[in-house]
Amino acid sequence: MSWFLDNFDYVRELFVRHAWISVLSTLIGFAFALPVGWFANEHPRLRGASVFIVAILYTIPSIAMFILLPGLLGTPILSVSNVVVALAIYAAAVMVRSVTDAFGSVSPAVLDAASAAGFSRAQRVFRVELPLAGPVLLAGLRVVSVSTVSMLSVASLIGVSNLGSLFTDGFRRDFLTEIVVGIVAIVVLAVALDLLINLVGRLLMPWASAQQTPRARISLARGSRA
Amino acid sequence: MSVVSDTIDWLTDPINRTGPDGFVNRTVEHLGYTAETIAIAAVIAIPIGLWIGHTGRFRSAAVAITGAFRALPTLGLLILIVLFLGIGLTPTLIALTVLAIPPLLAGAYSGLESVDRQTIDAARAMGMTEMQILRKVEVPLALPIIVGGLRSAVLQVVATATVAAYVGLGGLGRYLIDGQAISDYAQMAGGSVLVILLALVLDGLFAGLQGAATGRRPKKQPTTA
Numbered sequence: 464m465s466w467f468l469d470n471f472d473y474v475r476e477l478f479v480r481h482a483w484i485s486v487l488s489t490l491i492g493f494a495f496a497l498p499v500g501w502f503a504n505e506h507p508r509l510r511g512a513s514v515f516i517v518a519i520l521y522t523i524p525s526i527a528m529f530i531l532l533p534g535l536l537g538t539p540i541l542s543v544s545n546v547v548v549a550l551a552i553y554a555a556a557v558m559v560r561s562v563t564d565a566f567g568s569v570s571p572a573v574l575d576a577a578s579a580a581g582f583s584r585a586q587r588v589f590r591v592e593l594p595l596a597g598p599v600l601l602a603g604l605r606v607v608s609v610s611t612v613s614m615l616s617v618a619s620l621i622g623v624s625n626l627g628s629l630f631t632d633g634f635r636r637d638f639l640t641e642i643v644v645g646i647v648a649i650v651v652l653a654v655a656l657d658l659l660i661n662l663v664g665r666l667l668m669p670w671a672s673a674q675q676t677p678r679a680r681i682s683l684a685r686g687s688r689a
Numbered sequence: 690m691s692v693v694s695d696t697i698d699w700l701t702d703p704i705n706r707t708g709p710d711g712f713v714n715r716t717v718e719h720l721g722y723t724a725e726t727i728a729i730a731a732v733i734a735i736p737i738g739l740w741i742g743h744t745g746r747f748r749s750a751a752v753a754i755t756g757a758f759r760a761l762p763t764l765g766l767l768i769l770i771v772l773f774l775g776i777g778l779t780p781t782l783i784a785l786t787v788l789a790i791p792p793l794l795a796g797a798y799s800g801l802e803s804v805d806r807q808t809i810d811a812a813r814a815m816g817m818t819e820m821q822i823l824r825k826v827e828v829p830l831a832l833p834i835i836v837g838g839l840r841s842a843v844l845q846v847v848a849t850a851t852v853a854a855y856v857g858l859g860g861l862g863r864y865l866i867d868g869q870a871i872s873d874y875a876q877m878a879g880g881s882v883l884v885i886l887l888a889l890v891l892d893g894l895f896a897g898l899q900g901a902a903t904g905r906r907p908k909k910q911p912t913t914a
Contacts, residue, residue, distance in 0.1 A: 524847075524849070527882075530881045534874065540874070609759055616764055617849075621869055642772065645762075
């Protein structure tokens with residue numbers, strides 16, 4: 464505990480760094496997955512291809528991506544941008560699937576009703592499909608944010624500093640407290656982001672806060688990895 | 690593109706293929722950690738998941754616990770256990786098992802939940818015991834989702850087993866850690882390519898298994914109006 468108080472500024476600095484890298488990567492991944500997933504749902508023939516590409520990307524272990532991206536992008540291996548790109552690719556790979564499922568869960572009868580009521584195509588997408596797909600999108604986003612926070616800690620193995628640095632440093636120094644502080648900080652961050660996403664969801668979609676669809680539950684079984 | 694050709698050179702150099710440090714042996718070690726972890730995790734998680742799915746009890750507790758397990762960083766957990774138990778295989782197996790439990794558990798209970806209630810009621814009305822319902826109705830119908838959970842667990846474990854090398858064990862992670870220590874990028878990249886190939890092959894294998902599980906389910910009879 465005294466170590467934590469003495470090094471509070473250091474831990475806080477790592478915490479803030481860990482938080483912005485995770486949030487940025489998740490948001491970039493989501494911004495990419497949303498249109499791709501919507502498009503894949505609109506064009507069933509492309510759906511197979513997109514699911515296949517996404518499955519390949521999803522299969523690539525994150526640590527391998529952290530190492531290979533600098534070689535492919537020409538960035539220095541210790542650069543944060545590799546990690547952000549790798550985590551964003553991974554987040555997008557997970558979310559394209561859940562976004563496709565989310566739009567697929569909107570009843571065709573509702574879409575026909577919206578068209579019959581005179582909604583234009585764009586209006587239908589933004590005012591009918593997106594809000595109805597919202598709860599499943601939110602469930603996907605929550606799974607991804609937790610896994611991103613956890614996966615980022617592995618980047619400390621190749622020397623990119625974040626809360627995972629407390630693990631590698633604690634291991635070198637054989638110092639238990641530092642590792643416990645790191646684990647607690649990561650869990651706190653994951654829970655805080657989860658609550659934040661849930662809160663934003665409740666504010667944006669007050670009609671569907673608690674309910675989970677069967678599809679969302681099944682997609683939870685896919686999970687994350689570090 | 691010397692980075693790419695260096696990596697290809699590393700992968701094709703026979704020196705890196707054979708012997709205790711060769712990637713044939715490292716791949717076998719890596720698969721060994723993965724298989725042991727999955728076996729332990731399955732023995733723990735699948736019976737509990739089936740029980741939760743069958744009875745519907747403790748479902749929200751299971752969701753909360755799997756969520757909490759998921760947030761635990763495997764690297765931190767591994768190092769923590771190493772500091773308590775010392776270097777060896779046990780800490781790695783424990784840390785990886787914690788990683789493998791959530792998808793297996795979720796696959797088992799959400800698989801059973803996906804079974805139509807009417808089918809279960811019909812089985813009960815026919816006089817099947819609870820055990821018969823579980824074994825002859827629920828598990829066969831839920832098999833694709835249960836195998837899906839298994840596939841997801843295998844994928845996560847094979848990807849994460851690379852951290853074993855950080856605490857002195859073998860496996861394909863050796864190349865990533867050793868390469869990093871001596872700034873040998875070709876070795877790190879070559880090791881990464883091998884981990885990716887292994888993950889792709891295993892995932893393909895389990896995708897096939899999942900397909901077979903779906904195919905073995907009794908076909909739905911067309912209902913006549």
